[in-house]
Amino acid sequence: MSKPMTKTQLIAALAEELGADKKTAGTALEAVTAIITREVSAGGAVTLPGVGKIYCRERPERMVRNPQTGEQMKKDADKVVKMTIAKALKDSVNG
Incomplete structure (x- = not known):
């Protein structure tokens, strides 16, 4: 098993996938993380x-x-925060 991908x-x-610089990609990642955190902590x-x-x-x-x-x-x-994995991701992993 390989090491997990770091931030x-x-x-x-x-950044490579978007064709943008790392600063823009970092900002986008932080924004997505903030949106997910806000929504899930509010019960959504x-x-x-x-x-x-x-x-x-x-x-x-x-007990x-x-x-x-x-x-x-x-x-x-x-x-507790839970995550249900999408069928498409499961299928791609199990190939």
């Missing part, structure tokens, strides 16, 4: 065509175990 590498690849969802859907899901209050002591304790309800 710098992603910006460079985006964002669909990236061909990639997947990013959304927020609420988890109920539950968890402290791995160090084995003690059971109650964890309050919280929210």
Whole structure:
């Protein structure tokens, strides 16, 4: 398995794909990230065509175990960010 692409590498690849400079590509990436963050934190969802859907899901209050002591304790309800991968991406990976 290869290493994950870094932000710098992603910006460079985006700039090359767009035919733009790295500063413009970096600004575009930051804008997309800000839009996704704002929408998901407000309880909405964002669909990236061909990639997947990013959304927020609420988890109920539950009992968890402290791995160090084995003690059971109650964890309050919280929210988690989830992503469902698009079928097109799954199919291209599984080839």
